[in-house]
Amino acid sequence: MSAAIEQGEIAARGFSFWYGEKQALDDVTFTIAPRAVTALVGPSGCGKTTFLRAINRMHDLVPGVRQSGALELDGAALYAPGVDVVALRQRVGMVFQRWNPFPRSIYDNVAYGPHINGVRKGDALDAMVEHALRRAALWDEVKHRLRQSALALSGGQQQRLCVARALANRPEVLLLDEPASALDPVSTQRLEELLRELRQSLTVVIVTHNLQQAARVADQTAFFFMGRLVEAGRTEALFTAPREPQTEAYLTGRFG
Amino acid sequence: MTQSQTAAGGGRHFHDQLAALQDRLLAMASHAEELVDRAMAALRARERALASAVVEDDAVLDALELEIEQRAIALLALQQPLARDLRFIIGTIKVSSDLERVGDHAVNIAEATLRLLEIDTPLDPRPELAELARRAGAMLDDALDAFVKGDGALGRDVCRRDDEVDAMLEGLFRVLLTHMIERPASISAALQLLLVGRNLERVADLATNIGEDAVYLAEGSRSSTIMATTRSRHTRRSLVRRSAHLPEPSTVYCSSWPGTFDCCEAHSFRRHRHGRRGRAA
Secondary structure, three states: OOOOOOOOOEEEEEEEEEEOOEEEEEEEEEEEOOOOEEEEEOOOOOOHHHHHHHHOOHHHHOOOEEEEEEEEEOOEEOOOOOOOHHHHHHHEEEEOOOOOOOOOEHHHHHHHHHHHOOOOOHHHHHHHHHHHHHHOOOHHHHOOOOOOEHHHOOHHHHHHHHHHHHHOOOOOEEEEEOOOOOOOHHHHHHHHHHHHHHOOOOEEEEEOOOHHHHHHHOOEEEEEEOOEEEEEEEHHHHHHOOOOHHHHHHHOOOOO | OOHHHOOOOOOHHHHHHHHHHHHHHHHHHHHHHHHHHHHHHHHHHOOHHHHHHHHHHHHHHHHHHHHHHHHHHHHHHHHOOOHHHHHHHHHHHHHHHHHHHHHHHHHHHHHHHHHHHHOOOOOOOOHHHHHHHHHHHHHHHHHHHHHHHOOHHHHHHHHHHHHHHHHHHHHHHHHHHHHHHHOHHHHHHHHHHHHHHHHHHHHHHHHHHHHHHHHHHHHOOOOHHHHHHHHHHHHHHHHHHHHHOOOOOOOOOOOOOOOOHHHOOOOOOOHHHHOOOOOOO
């Protein structure tokens, strides 16, 4: 890893991806800025989720997939031979559309990652759990019931618990796939506030179908269409005056 | 791509509403242009009734501005438009506000006509005034055309033509000044005619605003060259204003587009955009 590169910068260069015969990504080249929120938008099947999942090699176990080109985290190729995928996933956390806490206590959910990574001492683990819950803006709501089941929390709280669980491993990058699509407006707002705070310390990449959400939280937005990156740039510029006619057509609902 | 795959802000209903908004804007534009024409006709014909009717009909423009604003706000709130649609709706709000002020200038011309009719030593309306009115009207027409069609080149052309109108007003001022020096009894009438000229020049300024909005709608960015032209125009015209001792409209707040605060100075002659809402001076 080069010292000159900030931690958490993701760069794709001519990156393509196939599920068997079907090409899902076609020659994608762009850089996701570190310590910022980047939104990936586009219609269903455009490749945005494929790209997101490629960043922490979630496709590895899918049969028949292959990729070409380069995808790098802080200058290091993610698909080079010998890359430790477990170590990679510590650096790149992920939160999914449907919150998926373990059917265990709130504490155990957050402590799980540090625990399997070797943090066994009670005090140290307690401190890491509290730190992660605070960063996920959940601490004040759960500090008196850490031993209760995580499944007793509301949907919004469970989703923030999943964020806390990802943060407990102190990742450099946090990937979120439609994290608010099943949340009510108030929980969504809390999650968005959380993302804006998190960008001060890590790189956040979010896939969303909700353009208003991208407009609210993202510093940078990338528009994908049919596996290609059509346009990426500052969110404000992209949403008010996009350069590409395809982006314009998508944003104004005049496609096809 | 099917409709379900497209972004928020899409849908036939939304696009119908956008089309309806544009129709109302065009209706307002034709009404504003007609009001200026009628005010000039009243001046030419020295018709008191015609001038009074202009003053009364301004209320129609006020109501249309309100209606367009309400439609635009509803679309912004309910459809969350983006990209060109967003620029169009914001532009519509600004253009309707400019058109409302065009109506105010038509009223000012009608009121000057009414005052002229009271003056014992009348002065015939100068042919320069008819030419000014023709050019301002054509600019307004083209600016609206540029806005509706999203024609940036035409919008720029309107902005460029504003300088010619400014030069004409300066010429009119010199002619009327000669009249006043030669025949002091004509001063009152000459001042009213100068006021008419200045109001027509303001209509051209408003057309220029709309031309700028058309450029923004078409190209997505504000043109610095247009702003620079405005700056040079300001220096020259303030001379006319000072020597004519015309009243200064009061400036209360700047309702200008975000990012154009640095153009306040450049636009300072164009009080309609920065000035108090309602009747322009």
